[in-house]
Amino acid sequence: MILGFIQPTLFGWVLKKVFGQSMITILLGVIMFGMGMTLSLDDFKIVLQRPLDILKGTAAQFIVMPLLAVILSKLFGLEEALMVGVVLVGTCPGGTSSNVxxxxxxxxxxxxxxxxxxxxxxxxxxxxxxxxxLIRQTVSFDPMSMFISIVQVVLLPIALGLIVKAMLKEKANVVNDVMPAISSLSIACIVGGVIGANAERIIGALGIIVIVIILHNLSGYALGYFVGKITGMPRKKRITLAVEVGMQNSGLAASLAASQFAAMPMAAVPAALFSAWHNISGALFAAIVKSREAKMAESEMEA
Structure with a gap:
């Protein structure tokens, strides 16, 4: 992210097209391919074994973050493009880094x-x-076009990852060892490209949009945990729900902003900033939770 501000031209290639596809879309496809490579049959079995937990989490994911996006956008009076970007972050699925x-x-x-x-x-x-x-009264776009775009950049790469994993079998572990690093590098390039292309405009609106991004993310953690608590989930599941709701697939949000709202370059900015911030806040969240658990365990031992 910092390099995007200091050397905007360094990531200029990220916004270019290769074989008719933007590099942002290709990089996101690489990330989703990596996700497909890490999935196993057991991951799908859990859905059938714990449907109620999955239902609670999915409902919270697609209700809490979109509503927060709209509320915060209106509360802080964001310009149209930034509002669209924040809403896209809110309506995207959970991010893969949430598992870590x-x-x-x-x-x-x-x-x-x-x-x-x-x-x-x-x-x-x-x-x-x-x-x-959420935005139909403000901005016009084609939902079907977005549907096709998500299928292309998300579902197809995931399916390809599953197929490659099945073909490689034990050798797939070698690929899995390097995919996290490749995915992290891809996300970093997407963030750098978006920020580099909009560096001057971001600086002009930096204070407001950064506050919105931070509040969006932290409120997601808090409300995710709250939903888990009021629906009777044990502490470990509440922690997971908080993380899943608060951390979004900001790479997908950036890709959709670039492909579906090309006339609004700033629409991709919230996703780029969110991507950088939620990894920092996620690590802090984990450290705080673990520290609190250690103190609770220490108190129980003293008692």
Missing amino acids: ISYMAGGDVALSVAMTTVSTLLAPILTPAITYF
Whole structure:
């Protein structure tokens, strides 16, 4: 992100097209391919074994974050393009890094993976539908075009990842070892490209949009945990729900902003900033949760 501000031209290639596809879309496809490579049959079994938990998480994911996006956009009077960008972040599925953060925070990792998988598979339908419902009176766009775009950049790469994994079998572990690094690098390039292309305009609106992004993310954590609590989930599941709701697939949001709202370059900015911020806040969230658990355990031992 910092390099995007300092050397805007360094990531200029990210916004270019290769074989008719933007590099942002290709990079996101690489990330989704990596997700497909990490999935296993057990991840899908959990959906059938724990349908109520998945339902709670998915409902919270696609209700809490979109509504927060609209409320914060109106509250802070965001310009049209930034509002669209924040809404896109809110309507996208959970981010793949949420699984790592859930593990670090001592959450239910199996549930985290299942929730990310389900929300991602539902994204082609729910993301365009919810986005259209929320912004239709402000901005016009084609939900069907967004549906096709998500299928192309999300579902097809995931399916390809599953197929390659099945073909490679044990050798797939070698690919899995390097995919996290490749995915992280891809996200970094997307963020750098978006910020580099809009550096001057971002600086002009930096204060407001950064506050909105931080509030969006932190409120997602808090409300996700709250939903888990009021629906009777144990602590580990509440932690997972908080992480899944608060962390979004901002790479997909950036790709959709670039492909569906090309006339609004700033629409991709919230996704880029969210991508950088939610990894920082996620690590902090995990550290705080683990520290609190350690203190609780220490208190129980003293008692």
